Amino acid sequence: MECQECHKRPASLHFSQTVNGNKTEVYVCEVCAKEKGYMTYPEEGYSLHDLLSDLFNFDAAQIGSHNKTFQQTTELQCPECKMNFSSFKRTGKFGCAQCYHTFSKHIDPIFRRVHSGNTKHSGKIPKRKGGNLHTKKQIEQHKQEIQQLIENEAFEEAAIVRDKIKELERQIHHSEEVDDS
Amino acid sequence: MTLEHFMKQAISPWMQEGGPDNDIVLSSRIRLARNCADTPFPIIAGENSLEKICHIFQQSYEHQTFQNYEDFEFILINDLTPIERWVLVEKHLISPHLAKKVQNAAALISKNEQVSVMINEEDHIRIQLYFPGLQLAKALKKAFDLDDWIEEKVDYAFDETKGYLTSCPTNVGTGMRASVMMHLPALTVTKQLNRMIPAINQLGHVVRGIYGEGSEAQGNIFQISNQITLGKSEEDIVEDLQSVVQQLIEYERKARNRIIEQSNKSLEDRIYRSYGILEYSRIIESKEAATCLSNVRLGIDLGLIKNVSRNILNQLMVLTQPGFLQHYAKKALTANERDVLRASLIRERLQLEKK
Numbered sequence: 084m085e086c087q088e089c090h091k092r093p094a095s096l097h098f099s100q101t102v103n104g105n106k107t108e109v110y111v112c113e114v115c116a117k118e119k120g121y122m123t124y125p126e127e128g129y130s131l132h133d134l135l136s137d138l139f140n141f142d143a144a145q146i147g148s149h150n151k152t153f154q155q156t157t158e159l160q161c162p163e164c165k166m167n168f169s170s171f172k173r174t175g176k177f178g179c180a181q182c183y184h185t186f187s188k189h190i191d192p193i194f195r196r197v198h199s200g201n202t203k204h205s206g207k208i209p210k211r212k213g214g215n216l217h218t219k220k221q222i223e224q225h226k227q228e229i230q231q232l233i234e235n236e237a238f239e240e241a242a243i244v245r246d247k248i249k250e251l252e253r254q255i256h257h258s259e260e261v262d263d264s
Numbered sequence: 265m266t267l268e269h270f271m272k273q274a275i276s277p278w279m280q281e282g283g284p285d286n287d288i289v290l291s292s293r294i295r296l297a298r299n300c301a302d303t304p305f306p307i308i309a310g311e312n313s314l315e316k317i318c319h320i321f322q323q324s325y326e327h328q329t330f331q332n333y334e335d336f337e338f339i340l341i342n343d344l345t346p347i348e349r350w351v352l353v354e355k356h357l358i359s360p361h362l363a364k365k366v367q368n369a370a371a372l373i374s375k376n377e378q379v380s381v382m383i384n385e386e387d388h389i390r391i392q393l394y395f396p397g398l399q400l401a402k403a404l405k406k407a408f409d410l411d412d413w414i415e416e417k418v419d420y421a422f423d424e425t426k427g428y429l430t431s432c433p434t435n436v437g438t439g440m441r442a443s444v445m446m447h448l449p450a451l452t453v454t455k456q457l458n459r460m461i462p463a464i465n466q467l468g469h470v471v472r473g474i475y476g477e478g479s480e481a482q483g484n485i486f487q488i489s490n491q492i493t494l495g496k497s498e499e500d501i502v503e504d505l506q507s508v509v510q511q512l513i514e515y516e517r518k519a520r521n522r523i524i525e526q527s528n529k530s531l532e533d534r535i536y537r538s539y540g541i542l543e544y545s546r547i548i549e550s551k552e553a554a555t556c557l558s559n560v561r562l563g564i565d566l567g568l569i570k571n572v573s574r575n576i577l578n579q580l581m582v583l584t585q586p587g588f589l590q591h592y593a594k595k596a597l598t599a600n601e602r603d604v605l606r607a608s609l610i611r612e613r614l615q616l617e618k619k
């Protein structure tokens with residue numbers, strides 16, 4: 084297989100990347116991998132601590148330039164575990180599940196950096212606690228299926244899947260009514 | 265304690281079985297980080313609430329059997345001597361972080377030592393599962409089963425958008441770290457691995473040495489693991505890691521073949537010299553021991569050294585760590601004393617092969 088970038092040298096490296104659910108396959112030679120930035124050479128390995136402190140400095144600098152009074156405003160504190168934002172910044176660790184909500188406005192840039200641009204979970208759902216999430220995930224999968232079927236002009240099959248979605252949505256609706264009562 | 269009995273302790277029962285690509289991949293591991301809802305994470309929680317979590321595990325899981333994981337032992341870290349803790353760390357059954365905890369830290373370990381659940385480490389619950397050789401997908405399936413089994417008794421901290429909530433932002437989402445332990449002597453000696461590491465990092469995977477400090481990997485043993493835990497499903501993460509590992513296996517095999525073709529007698533010489541050092545030395549430091557063990561294992565894999573079992577590398581790497589040596593001696597040892605004992609244990613271990 085030839086390199087996708089230069090189309091001259093043989094591809095010796097294979098990358099598959101998933102960013103926000105889209106999977107791309109890249110086959111390149113070593114020269115292009117370096118030049119096009121598939122390979123970046125970090126100075127001294129991977130240090131989470133450095134990464135986090137960089138992120139927070141960046142974050143603070145940004146906020147500082149937009150809002151000079153930021154430092155004076157009352158500091159965010161988690162109502163559940165009493166951890167405040169500055170100690171989260173110092174330790175890089177959350178104090179409890181509630182912290183995720185308390186600091187929610189400030190943490191997505193961190194997740195994006197640490198997890199290659201991702202901010203949303205798309206993996207396992209707790210078996211017992213997951214409740215309607217399992218059904219919602221099924222609906223998502225069926226919607227993608229329909230998209231595919233319509234592209235292939237398989238309209239009859241698409242209609243069957245659409246009915247399945249309706250049934251699942253009815254189930255969710257029903258269980259939420261039960262919850263409310 | 266007889267040497268044979270001691271040797272058996274160094275190798276967990278699950279390690280004795282071979283696995284796919286066992287000439288290069290020593291083991292596969294899946295770790296899931298979980299927390300209890302409505303209890304602050306261990307870094308901040310009061311001892312009372314941590315004690316409650318320990319209690320739940322002792323009550324519900326001590327001496328239980330789940331599938332082929334029999335008779336879970338519940339161990340309070342505080343009940344162990346420092347050397348016993350050290351030994352569990354060297355066997356990778358608990359983390360150094362857990363071993364240092366004084367109160368309300370515990371581990372739940374299956375009899376075959378394939379499963380270990382750390383309680384009140386950085387997160388309330390860390391489920392670890394090992395398989396010999398390259399078996400990530402199988403390990404993931406089993407880890408999910410164990411996860412569901414534990415969820416029967418524990419309400420997990422889970423969020424619809426952020427997934428499983430963890431103390432550290434690097435674990436949130438799946439809470440999963442999949443990793444593979446590999447013996448890569450040919451890629452190391454040809455310096456190819458160093459050139460590949462940036463590309464592997466770029467794919468969202470981390471490469472690090474298992475033994476030794478800093479960038480140096482003693483015994484040419486490396487761990488490859490996923491870095492990203494958010495935004496990808498566990499299956500996709502494992503599949504991506506698997507493809508990186510398979511590529512490394514292929515490169516390592518090619519590099520081994522090339523070395524054999526090009527080195528004339530020099531590779532054979534190095535392998536047999538290492539064998540000689542292990543068989544006859546009277547003082548050996550851990551670094552030299554690791555290098556020699558790696559060479560001998562390569563000699564076994566290449567068919568040059570016969571009648572020595574393959575798992576001698578894994579076994580002696582664990583056995584000659586400071587904690588194990590002192591566990592064997594039943595007392596604290598100075599560095600010099602350890603070097604003498606290490607040499608003597610290795611000699612005796614090789615003698616056992618000749619019986």
Ligand SMILES: [Zn+2]
Binds near residue numbers: 086088089090092113
């Ligand atoms: Zn190219």
Ligand SMILES: [Zn+2]
Binds near residue numbers: 163165166
């Ligand atoms: Zn909190």
